[in-house]
Amino acid sequence: MLNRLMKAPILSCSIIFVICSLARLFEYFYMRTDETFLSENFLHKLFGILLLWGLLNFCKLRWKDIGFSPDGIVSGIGKGLLFGLVCSIFAYAIESFTLFFLHGNVHLSFYASGFSLTNEKGSQAGILFIMLSVLFNLINVWMEEGVFRGLFTKILEGISYRKSLFFIAFLFGIWHLAMPLRDYLQGEASLLNLIVMGIGYVILAGMMSIKWSLLYKMTGSLWLGLGDHLFNNLASNLVHVVSNSEVDSLQIVRILLWQLLSFALVLWGYQKLKRKTDNQSPVYYN
Numbered sequence: 620m621l622n623r624l625m626k627a628p629i630l631s632c633s634i635i636f637v638i639c640s641l642a643r644l645f646e647y648f649y650m651r652t653d654e655t656f657l658s659e660n661f662l663h664k665l666f667g668i669l670l671l672w673g674l675l676n677f678c679k680l681r682w683k684d685i686g687f688s689p690d691g692i693v694s695g696i697g698k699g700l701l702f703g704l705v706c707s708i709f710a711y712a713i714e715s716f717t718l719f720f721l722h723g724n725v726h727l728s729f730y731a732s733g734f735s736l737t738n739e740k741g742s743q744a745g746i747l748f749i750m751l752s753v754l755f756n757l758i759n760v761w762m763e764e765g766v767f768r769g770l771f772t773k774i775l776e777g778i779s780y781r782k783s784l785f786f787i788a789f790l791f792g793i794w795h796l797a798m799p800l801r802d803y804l805q806g807e808a809s810l811l812n813l814i815v816m817g818i819g820y821v822i823l824a825g826m827m828s829i830k831w832s833l834l835y836k837m838t839g840s841l842w843l844g845l846g847d848h849l850f851n852n853l854a855s856n857l858v859h860v861v862s863n864s865e866v867d868s869l870q871i872v873r874i875l876l877w878q879l880l881s882f883a884l885v886l887w888g889y890q891k892l893k894r895k896t897d898n899q900s901p902v903y904y905n
Contacts, residue, residue, distance in 0.1 A: 661759065799812070802816075
């Protein structure tokens with residue numbers, strides 16, 4: 620089964636992506652779980668995990684074959700969480716100092732909410748909703764890292780790594796268009812807003828996908844990238860900057876600074892490791 624998928628890797632990944640996207644759109648447009656007290660569309664992610672499990676069985680693959688190594692789970696996720704924390708401190712600090720300079724007051728607020736670059740999101744306070752946010756985000760990162768960085772990378776092994784990297788990033792960017800598309804179709808956003816926010820989502824999500832793919836390449840497992848992905852989502856859902864009664868008014872600036880910094884650090888680390896590996900490669904003489 621795996622060999623059949625790898626004979627037409629772009630088509631195979633595209634079909635799997637379309638199946639997952641149909642489930643995603645069904646939940647966004649019809650079930651609307653994020654508009655309930657749960658505040659998160661997570662059911663299509665459970666579907667994605669089940670689909671991934673089924674494909675692994677059909678292809679006779681193990682979870683560790685797509686990056687879920689049984690070794691270094693705690694240390695890998697821990698390093699990813701720490702990496703996300705360090706980069707987020709920089710971004711939150713810049714945002715907070717800017718808002719304090721503009722308004723003279725700023726503070727952090729801790730509660731569960733959904734993620735949206737447009738700030739149109741519900742909020743829920745209380746330990747139960749915080750725990751649910753953690754659970755839903757665990758489901759989210761397991762599905763997205765498993766399918767996009769894990770399975771797709773495996774299927775695309777027959778093409779160049781660079782092509783694989785950018786193709787997965789493109790799919791991951793398109794994956795995040797559901798929210799601005801729904802806002803536009805509901806009349807809550809203009810066509811211009813859809814275009815601008817759509818491009819923003821594709822570029823931002825694509826850049827993050829490349830970052831997590833490089834971490835997978837560097838470490839040989841998904842755990843570090845999964846930890847960073849998890850912290851990124853949790854912080855965006857739980858830690859909010861309030862100034863003059865406005866919540867996350869500079870969220871876009873914060874996220875861009877955060878992701879640009881983390882992307883630059885990972886890219887620097889990857890290039891440094893690649894140069895070291897290339898220098899250690901044996902040289903053969905005729």
